[in-house]
């Protein structure tokens with residue numbers, strides 16, 4: 001299994017948690033830092049890799065927004 005390096009929470013700096021749950025009909029993927037940020041999405045069965053990549057991308061955007069907010073005071 002491929003080892004993926006998880007990003008960090010822009011608020012507290014902890015490594016985020018990534019969950020993927022797949023049933024026969026649909027999958028649910030979630031990336032989160034408890035109490036700070038949470039992004040979830042659904043995906044088609046077999047699409048876990050794509051879902052993970054999408055969540056990573058969204059987390060990256062979220063991190064950039066958070067960082068900008070801090071810089072602006």
Ligand SMILES: [Zn+2]
Nearest residue numbers: 009012033036
């Ligand atoms: Zn956090």
